[in-house]
Amino acid sequence: MPSKVYFTNMRATPELNLLQKLEKLMKSAGIGExxxxxxxxxxxxxxxxxGNIAYLRPNFSKVVADVIKELGGKPFLTDSNTLYVGRRKDALEHLDAAYENGYNPFCTGCQVIIADGLKGTDEALILVEGGEYVKEAKIGRAIADADIIISLSHFKGHELTGFGGAVKNLGMGSGSRAGKMEMHSEGKPSISEEKCIGCGRCARNCAQRAISIKAGKASIDHEKCVGCGRCISACPFDAVMPDWDGSNDVLNKKMAEYAKAVIFGKPNFHICLVIDVSPFCDCHVENDAAVTPDIGFFASFDPVALDQACADAVMKAPAISGTYLTDQLHENGADPDHFHAMHPTTKWQVMLEHAEKLGMGTRKYELIEV
Structure with missing residues (x-):
């Protein structure tokens, strides 16, 4: 049976603005159930x-939080720390970034909690039923502790996974730093001798005693290392680096398995906003020009059907001239798949096929316009 995916376009009137349309969409899609x-x-x-301004405006999250409070819930906004070097790799910097981008209780009507704690090590281990690559997902504890999961995703392109939507937001976004390393890599972290000053913080945080200081530089014994990622978060100089050696297809499958760990056994509901469709992830400090016109808002109880519907809508939309998408089409030739055209080494279908195999939902959907 196809899943129901609800949609509303970007047209607005004085009687029904976009924020009101989002609320109407959520309620029509059955969040009140x-x-x-x-x-x-x-x-x-x-x-x-x-630096990136394509991320979702906090106004949208306030609509979601207000609906949840109206229904008697206790909402909080959440994200996990990043694995890459940036301004969201620990909870203090992450909260500073959130506030700078407008995510504070005065704008959103609820608190922001960094799910995996101060250094990205506060995690819960959750069994992945049917997991082929991940047996125990490392999920940020605040997300693992939640009674209900709502995903609110900015749908856009992604250089490793083709696009980022509900499944990526749930999977990659909920993993602790060690979880993110597990999804991204089959290997162990390494040391940049250029950046390392030999302070020993990484060694002091290694429970396996796999790190030693030799000739003023840290060294990791990969025979002892278990890939937990704690040394990455401990280093204040970004000298400990993950080994980005996993294939994009395996990354997509691991991400789906992590997403299943997040929502399995819990009530869950999912919203994707297909606006400001940038070619790259919101993790970039830049967002580049949107590659298609804004399309609208989508919502469903099925994250797989939701992502498929959003992907289909983007691929049907015209490419905007003078963008990264049209640059790639001009260089490599016509491609009906906008995401593959932008990122030829990716195959986003793998993620949805694997999520469907895991029982997270179906790629078949009925689109209902609100």
Whole structure:
């Protein structure tokens, strides 16, 4: 049976603005069927790397939070620390970035909690039923502790996964730093001798005693290393680097398995906003020009059907001239798949096929316009 995906376009009137349309969409899609009464509700969102302005405006998250509160729930916005070097790699910098981007209780009507704690090590281990690559997902504890999961995603291109939507927001976005390393890599971290000053913080945070200081530089014994990622978060000089050696297809499958760990056994509901469709992730400090016109808002109880519907809508949309998409089409030739045209080494279908295989949902959908 196809899943129901609800859609509303970007047209607005004085009687019905975009924020009101988002509220109407959520209620039409059936969010009220969830029993929110006194339930801690995680609104999983990407808070945006400062410098990037394609991330979702906090106004949208306030609509979601207000609906949840109206239904008796206790909402909070949440994201996990990043693995890459940037301004969201620990909770203090992450909160500073969130506030700078407008994500504070005065704008959103609820608190922001960094799910995996101060250094990205506060995680819960969750079994992945049917997981082929991940047996135990390392999920940010605040997300793992939530009673209900709501994903609010900015749908856009992504250089490693083709696009970023609900499944990526849930999977990659909910993993602790060690979880993110597990998804991205089959290997162990390494040391940049150029950046390392031999301070020993990484060694002091290694429970496996796999790190030693030799000739004023840190060294990792990969025989002892278990790939937990704690040394990455411990280093204040970004000298400990993950080994980005996993294939994009495997990354997509691991991400789906992590997403299943997040929502399995819990009420969940998903929203994607297909606006400001930038070619790259909101983790970039820049967002580049939108590659298609804004399309609208989508919502569903099925994150797989939701991502498929959003992908289909983007691929049907015309490419905007003078963007990264048209640059790639001019260089490489026509391609009906906008995401593959922008990022030829990716195959986003792998993620949805694997999520469907895991029982997270179906790629078949019925689109219902609100």
């Amino acid at each position: 969830i029993d929110f009464k006194k339930q801690f509700t995680a609104i999983k969102i990407h808070l945006g790397e400062p």
